[in-house]
Amino acid sequence: MTVPDYDVAIVGAGIAGSTLASLLAPHARVILIDRDVRGLPGSTGHAPGVVAQINTLPVLTELARRSVAAYTAIPNGFDNVGxxxxxxxxxxxxxxxxxxxxxxxxxxxxxxxxxxxxxxxxxxxxxxxxxxxxxxxNDGTANAKTVTWHAQDLAAASGATLVDGNVTSITRLGQTYTITTSDDAHTARRVVVATGVWAGQLCPCLASRAxxxxxxxxxxxxxxxxxxxxxxxxxxxxxxxxxxxxxxxxxxxxxxxxxxxxxxxxxxxxxxxxxxxxxxxxxxxxxxxxxxxxxxxxxxxxxxxxxxxxxxxxxxxxxxxxxxxxxxTPDGLPLVGRINLGMYAAIGCWVTHAAGSMRVLADLIVADIRGEDAPEADEWLRAALDPCRFHPMADVECESHAVDKYKDIWNKKDQAKVLAAL
Ligand SMILES: Cc1cc2nc3c(=O)[nH]c(=O)nc-3n(C[C@H](O)[C@H](O)[C@H](O)COP(=O)(O)OP(=O)(O)OC[C@H]3O[C@@H](n4cnc5c(N)ncnc54)[C@H](O)[C@@H]3O)c2cc1C
Structure with a gap:
């Protein structure tokens, strides 16, 4: 059996994919692929990056708290303006x-x-x-580009490969994924889709969930x-x-x-x-x-x-x-975790939640690579972020909940009722 080129291929080098690459690279052979790795053509590129930690959903507060801690440690990563x-x-x-x-x-x-x-x-x-x-x-504004470039530099310094390429397909044969770009192909044991608003292109199952x-x-x-x-x-x-x-x-x-x-x-x-x-x-x-x-x-x-x-x-x-x-997403939480064997999602992570949620995902992937259990203390976060959590819900219903979330972006409604409706 041929050994894949990489342990993990991450498609999408916005704040989510790049942060994940920096966390995984010390533990695995990682490739980070984007149409334009340094150019940040995705939502990260011009995001104003306001980071508020208050949220009626405890999961989002926890992810924001962890993200603020991570961004604060990056030179010029976070302005603690309140x-x-x-x-x-x-x-x-x-x-x-x-x-x-x-x-x-x-x-x-x-x-x-x-x-x-x-x-x-x-x-x-x-x-x-x-x-x-x-x-x-304790709130503030994250410099999303600075944070993302910093993560890319860390990933590269730990041996990750960063390449420009438009991924056109991801196919699996046995335990190996082939990630095909317009002018190349890479093989990996695991793939993470971190393609932001383009999630539905490579993973149609995510289209109505993101x-x-x-x-x-x-x-x-x-x-x-x-x-x-x-x-x-x-x-x-x-x-x-x-x-x-x-x-x-x-x-x-x-x-x-x-x-x-x-x-x-x-x-x-x-x-x-x-x-x-x-x-x-x-x-x-x-x-x-x-x-x-x-x-x-x-x-x-x-x-x-x-x-x-x-x-x-x-x-x-x-x-x-x-x-x-x-x-x-329909409930405002990122879609982060395993989709199926060797395939993971990192979608819908706002700047506010990206560093926190990528740490949860990195821990899961490292545990999977080692054949161990992921940290028990974060089980509640993994359950809440599970990308398959809307599985039986009709596409039209998912979209309608996401529309409601846009209208109620700061969770004014009673969240218990919103979640019960899902
Ligand atoms: C105007 C605006 C205001 C915002 N305000 C805030 C805010 O105040 N606070 C906050 O927390 N968040 C805010 N956000 C949201 C936040 O910016 C995003 O949620 C976050 O940046 C998403 O990061 P990402 O890494 O998931 O996706 P992206 O940054 O979109 O990265 C996805 C990457 O995938 C790549 N890609 C896609 N398909 C392919 C493919 N087939 N092959 C190769 N590469 C591919 C793209 O090129 C892109 O670089 C705002 C966004 C916008 C646009």
Whole structure:
């Protein structure tokens, strides 16, 4: 029997695949394949990377906590700027009460602030019409590209092979997988599919479990460097968020009818960054209007960016918007684990959860290679992330739950009810 070239082939070098490669490379012969390993054409490439640890789902808090610890250890990997949840209107008090209860239960440091106190922390983000805020000092923003390149460097230093190639098929003969790219073929004993919004291409069984959504994001024009970066802010009633990128402000919004990007459409997308879609113009204008007028003015004259212009626009001083594409699962948890013999998924891992969930997967794969049991302490995480957990559910139902998750991205609904419905 021929020995495969590698112990593990990882397809997709975004933050998930690259982090996994760095964790596996010291223990196994690893190949990491991507259409453009260093270019990061996937969702990782321009993600704003806000990392909030609070979540009504304990699994997501745990993964976020572990991810923050991992990113903090990487030079320039994480800016511990904190997170403000800013509320408006009379209902805001209920949000704060509920969040305080969750934060206490999860032992997350937090403090309830008046509007004035919130304004002193983030004057550019908090309008006078806010009715209060809650502040989480240990949250922050991950530099997704820096983290991913760092992981790639670590993987290479531990002997992993990193190659550019468009994987066209994955086939299995006996215990060996052949991963065919447009101009090469590699064999491996195990394969991990970490292909982000393209999950359904190589693994059709994941298509309806990892639903791709279009999401608008915009940058203001440049501001003078600040001595202290503001916390990122989320506005739960308006489902929008805003962050300071150091030299300019960025804003994203979920306050629109969710736009699913189907597998047939992702198939022809060279990157997860698409032109700004005019249907999001009002959404973004509404979000920007919630900011103090002097900040809102920095988005005036915003241009609709084309994907090829993103790097050039980022270097310039023109406000611009684009449409990113990312994946959401029916219950909002990543799909991470074994799909079948020797085949694993690492899909739907947000920047917030990527490092934490890839450690869980790396431990599982190393245990499989050694013929041992994976760490018992993480069994609850492996069970929650099991990529086959939606198995009997109809595709249409999976998509409908994923759509609900987009609308309720910060888990405002009672999660016990949401999960019971699955
Ligand atoms: C606008 C925007 C805002 C976001 N905001 C946040 C945020 O604030 N916080 C947060 O936590 N997350 C955020 N996200 C989500 C986050 O960026 C993604 O969930 C995460 O980056 C996904 O990483 P990944 O490694 O799974 O996938 P990707 O980064 O998409 O990587 C997948 C890789 O697979 C490769 N690939 C696919 N198919 C093939 C193939 N056939 N052959 C070879 N290679 C292939 C692609 O080239 C790509 O590099 C945001 C995303 C976007 C777009």
């Amino acid at each position: 997170c403000l949840e800013v509320v408006r209107g009379a209902d805001g008090k209920n949000w704060i009460q509920d969040r305080v209860a969750v934060a206490r239960e999860r032992k997350l440091e937090h403090s309830v602030l008046t509007t004035k106190e919130a304004q002193s922390l983030a004057p550019a983000f908090v309008h006078d019409d806010a009715t209060g805020a809650i502040y989480y000092p 639903v791709a959504f279009a999401h608008p994001y915009a940058f203001a024009n440049r501001h003078a460097p600040r001595t202290r970066m503001a916390p990122f802010a989320r506005f739960p009633d308006a489902v929008m968020y805003v962050r300071d990128h150091g030299d300019r402000i960025g804003i994203g919004s979920y306050n629109h009818d969710p736009v699913v990007v189907r597998t047939a459409a992702t198939k022809v997308l060279p990157t997860a960054y698409t032109p700004f879609q005019p249907q999001f113009t009002h959404t973004m204008d509404d979000a920007i209007r919630l900011l103090p007028p002097s900040t809102a003015a920095t988005f005036a004259g915003r241009v609709d960016a084309q994907p090829a212009e993103l790097t050039m626009l980022a270097a310039g001083n023109v406000p611009y918007g684009f449409t990113g594409v990312f994946t959401i």
